[in-house]
Amino acid sequence: MTNPKITNQNDIDEYIEGLISKAEKPIEQLFANRLKEIKQIIADMFEKYQNDDAYVTWTEFNKYNRLNKELTRIGTMLTDDYRQVAKMIQKSQEDAYIEKFLMSLYLYEMASQTSMQFDVPSKEVIKSAIEQPIEFIRLMPTLQKHRDEVLKKIRMHITQGIMSGEGYSKIAKAIRDDVGMSKAQSLRVARTEAGRAMSQAGLDSAMVAKDNGLKMKKRWHATKDTRTRDTHRHLDGESVEIDQNFKSSGCVGQAPKLFIGVNSAKENINCRCKLLYYIDENELPTVMRARKDDGKNEVIPFMTYREWEKHKRKKK
Structure with missing residues (x-):
């Protein structure tokens, strides 16, 4: 092993x-x-x-x-x-x-x-x-x-x-x-x-x-590329208490792939989002990997999905 x-x-x-x-x-x-x-x-x-x-x-x-x-x-x-x-x-x-x-x-x-x-x-x-x-x-x-x-x-x-x-x-x-x-x-x-x-x-x-x-909290972390579903982009960067739910498209769930509700299958299948668990916000990562237009990864300052999208649009 x-x-x-x-x-x-x-x-x-x-x-x-x-x-x-x-x-x-x-x-x-x-x-x-x-x-x-x-x-x-x-x-x-x-x-x-x-x-x-x-x-x-x-x-x-x-x-x-x-x-x-x-x-x-x-x-x-x-x-x-x-x-x-x-x-x-x-x-x-x-x-x-x-x-x-x-x-x-x-x-x-x-x-x-x-x-x-x-x-x-x-x-x-x-x-x-x-x-x-x-x-x-x-x-x-x-x-x-x-x-x-x-x-x-x-x-x-x-x-x-x-x-x-x-x-x-x-x-x-x-x-x-x-x-x-x-x-x-x-x-x-x-x-x-x-x-x-x-x-x-x-x-x-x-x-x-x-x-x-x-005393821990959790923060939604969406994958930073154009394949991230619209309904999860607004969750990116959202922090809640450990036992609280995230909400999306009429569904509720405590973590990615755990949504329950009418549209839960669409919310869960092929979801690549993760949660970052932390005690102190100072412990959260300051850099992250994101996918470039050519398919390769790059290391950039940590940002939410909307900030990342804005960053990408500026580069064009």
Whole structure:
């Protein structure tokens, strides 16, 4: 196990984001393997049953319920795949939570020279802490929906492709696009869920510090580039007490990715904002990294999003 250097909150976030990126690799590999297997199933059927006459090909594919059996088999494979994806995401969430929680408390102890009293969260406590509060966007229903969508598309492209006389190559390309879309969805869910766990852990560790006598506050920190959503730009630089909510688009939340409300999905998914936890405003960073127009990072004096935007517009 590596022993990361932790001198500030950014060190913690960069380390955990590296763990999250590593956790995405098995998901990518799983979908690559599944695509290969589905394409092989279709290739084998074309080799056995394809005819110059599209009608004869369709008839042969359907004789003895051949095609439907293979489509059912593909559905079973995808069910198993998404179960594995769910386990991978849950593991990534748990790892992100415990690392962020303990590393943050280590940082607070070192900075305050105070020994804090707290219980290291058990697996059950972590599961409860990171449970999605909104029923219809919880992990399992979300992945089930994605599984059903991709299976429907795969079935449609295979069936319609054979009926219309399309060759293997055209059908294989459509399936590659379908599986690619499914992979992208799963990776987005994985990153959002791990990020949500990380955000919750940051909040929970700050609450522990507060319970141990540290008077802490939190400040919203938006990513300084043009992709930052409009609804989060106005939050940048806003400071509140540890247990207070931020408000955006009719939603409330104590930290990025933790919004609850009608528009919460739009507020949380792909959010790159963070919180800066601090005891004294003098401890807040005086410089920050921002993305330049050419995609490279630059170090500039610390400023809010609107100040940064004004700075960028002046340069043009």
